[in-house]
Amino acid sequence: MDALSSGCTVKMGEGQNPLEAMADSTFSASDVLSDLPNDLLGEPPSAVFGDPLSNISKQESTSNPAKQSSKLPSDVPCDIFDPLHGTGMEPKDDGKNASLIDIVINPVTSAKDNLPVDDLLSQPEIDIPAKTKTEQPAELRSEERPKDEPLSVASSKPKKDLFEDSPEDLFSELPKTKAKTKPQMDLFGDSSPDLFMDAKAAADTGPGRNAPADLFSEESVATTTSKSAKSNISANSIVTANSKANGVHSDEEEQDIFAEATVELSLDSPHNNRKTLDTTKPSEPASSLSAAAGSSKAQAKTLEELEEEESEDKFELNISITNPEKVGDGMNAYMAYKVSTQTTLPMFRSKTFTVRRRFSDFLGLYEKLSEKHSQNGYIVPPPPEKSLLGMTKVKVGKDDPSSGEFVERRRASLERYLQRVVCHPSLLQDPDVREFLEREELPRAVNTQALSGAGFLKMINKATDAVSKMTIKMNESDVWFEEKLQEVESEDQQLRKLHAVVDSLVSHRKELSVNTAVFAKSVAMLGSSEDNTALSRALSQLAELEDKIEQLHQEQAGNDFFVFTELLADYIRLLGAVRGSFDQRMKSWQRWQDAQTTLQKKREAEAKLLWANKPDKLQQAKDEIAEWEGKVTQYEREFERVSATVRKEVIRFEKEKARDFKKQIIKYLESLLQSQQQLIKYWEAFLPEAKAIA
């Protein structure tokens, strides 16, 4: 029985290399040191995770299978780990020691390489890899690996079983396996393929569907604890499968855990810290986690503070756009605007400066900003749309009121656009913005010139985006983003509706104004034909009154439009940008997922090579894996960065929105108030006239 079980584990150990590699991907994926081939690497983290568990809650369940699976008591690996952890702790506490990692990498890789090839080799080396192993996770954790925090945090929460049980089983055994002799392996060589297959099957289902993976892993955990008492083989195989599933699963799980982690870290970290005190082993992830949590929290806080400061600082920069001027003649004519800046910010050369810019310059600025920032999840304020019709009117028409209105409308929206840009703390720092505000001559923005064509391209892009949006089924595990996106979408809908209604109010008000003018004329005529002098006089007074009211309606229509409609139009555009930033986040997520899938494939390929015993190609496969691991890590971090930015940006946007809406609506109501006051004045003047009719 013992022999059998140990044989199994040995086989496992062998077969595990590829398998583990996969499982490890969960850990190593996010590693900076992704070159590290990982089976060894992967183990310790889980061992570390498992330990607190075994120490605190599930000591029995975890230790039992371990004990049963082999004669060698689990103490042995534990013993090995304990001192190691002591060492592992240090680097972590010391901070991020790149050199240490470097040192660590080499032995591990060598150990790893050696293991499959020569079992004998593994024995002496065990000490070193073990050390490195333990050190490394600590290192990794202390290094910028926010991803690990979620894991550990989650493990201290309901998911405990998932993450801790099985890995614990596995890893408590693994050292044994390596420490064990190889004859056993030979003896039970037959069983290994089965196990391998099992594990692989589990692994296959794991990444494919997340929910099933969850279920599976949970179930298997349950079975593990119960079955392990009965039979070692089954227990072992299940455990492996489980760990496999777990590894993959945790992979998927991470993002959502991350979200939780940021929120709940504060609660967990002290707890973890306490654990750290209780047991030496878990101290690594826990403390590093809490440290990371602390730092991330601190970061978040500083961001908040920054933001606050920003909104206060905002008054240091005033931008106004004035003097729209027609430059040139005919179809080559364009409008130039005076952009005046008043600032106390030290980043500018002087306190006040003025430049002349044309519309396409504004578009060019947007293009530049959006190219640089929107992929990072920033909400880049969109400029007003190009209007061929309006501009043509300006170009052709002399001084008709509609073109005047168009120019004023554009001027105002450009001003609002620029103000939004400089209000943005990150965009303000952009050299292009500074250049736009300061530099006398700006290189002509070319790509915007025929924006109708570009617009068409954009439309196509949007269409493909929409398609990919449909095909990408982002397994949104972050409730915050999910809810926000929904909120944004429904708000967009409502704002569009409101915009349409306010627009119709504007046109009805204009219509009313026109009709009032016509009526005023008609009443004047009626008054002139009235042969009662007093009544005739009153009627012409009424005509005058209606004329004034017409003016009032017209002004109000202007206010409806400039104060209310334009605000809504701006925010409909801005909400588009917000959605764009959500899309960027999703794209980045997709990139990460794709990289992960590729990595998975590479690992499977490696496993096959290993099985087929083709060592010549193995190195190449390993290199590829290392490369993809690097990519996965990079993309994952990118995704996290984008997520964090989007979140921050959305919060900022909402604040700004609330402020804007309040300000504008109050302004609008004030305009209404004023016109009512005028109305009262007018009618009060008319009343005696009406009474004077005799």
Added chain:
Amino acid sequence: MMQEGLDDGPDFLSEEDRGPRAVNVDLQTDGTLQVDISDALSERDKVKFTVHTKSTLPSFKQNEFSVVRQHEEFIWLHDSFVENEEYAGYIIPPAPPRPDFDASREKLQKLGEGEGSMTKEEFTKMKQELEAEYLAIFKKTVAMHEVFLCRVAAHPVLRKDLNFHVFLEYNQDLSVRGKNKKEKLEDFFKNVVKSADGVLVAGVKDVDDFFEHEKTFLLEYHNRVKDASAKSDRMIRSHKSAADDINRIASTLYTLGTQDSTDVCKFFLKVSELFEKTRKIEARVAADEDLKLADLLKYYLRESQAAKDLLYRRGRALVDYENANKALDKARAKNKDVLQAETTQQICCQKFEKISESAKQELIDFKTRRVAAFRKNLVELAELELKHAKGNLQLLQSCLGVLKGDT
């Protein structure tokens, strides 16, 4: 459902608006004959008016009585006045316009069809609005009919008309029917002939300066009041659309405000509440302008038409008289049928003189009435406008106070 809403009509009528309803005419009521419409009931395709009479005239059996009359019976009464040669010298009070609920009904039906496409709140709101619109039309219809009766009752001659008394007193159906096709066709031809004749007659230079002046005045006045009435209608319609827009803004803001419970949302709710109130006022402004201004103009459009008709009848009589004179001259010259020609000439002369005599008074009365009615309505309009604008102002002020306090 609709029926119930409409049965409320009378209640609505008996409210505050009862007084200023008969605004269009300034009548010297002597108390001997007072007529009003105390109740009205809208059925599927007809409106039943309860005509209530209070009188001390001996020709009535009782002092106070009520009968139920329909629009067709009003028209019958009006036509009987027009056709009566005796009344040729008077401005016949214009007949009330036919109740027209079709547009309103259609809208309500459309609303029913579109029920699925809108939220329950929107639907209820729209329904209430349309019912209010229906009610307003109903109210106006009743007012127009009442004005007609009041005008007749106040007229020194017409009030004594037998048909009128029957109309007021006979408590059975008068069994008048709407005109059939043949009659309508006849009417149409009569109108064509009349207007062609009217042109002829109008071309005749009047001997009397007063009438000549009145003729030019009325022609011009009628056209202008017609124009003003159409323009005021358009103005009020766009005012109503604007009010509707404000209403929709209010409900959209409400939806926006109920999305969650953040600060902005509360803000939106507050603004929505404000708009909900201001749009009611705005709608009232439009309704009052309709009642005080458009209806006044419309009434004087019809009344000036009636005055024009009177002038036409007088002109016709004048032409007849002149023709009779010519015929008499001819007859005298030929010495043939002189007597007959003389009688015709005398009849024509008498008729013309009679018309001229009463017409002069009628036209003077018309002017007095007009001035008084305009005064009354314009003063009321100004007062209502002021009231609404002040209400609006107050709402805006208090809302702004709250909003600014919040931010």
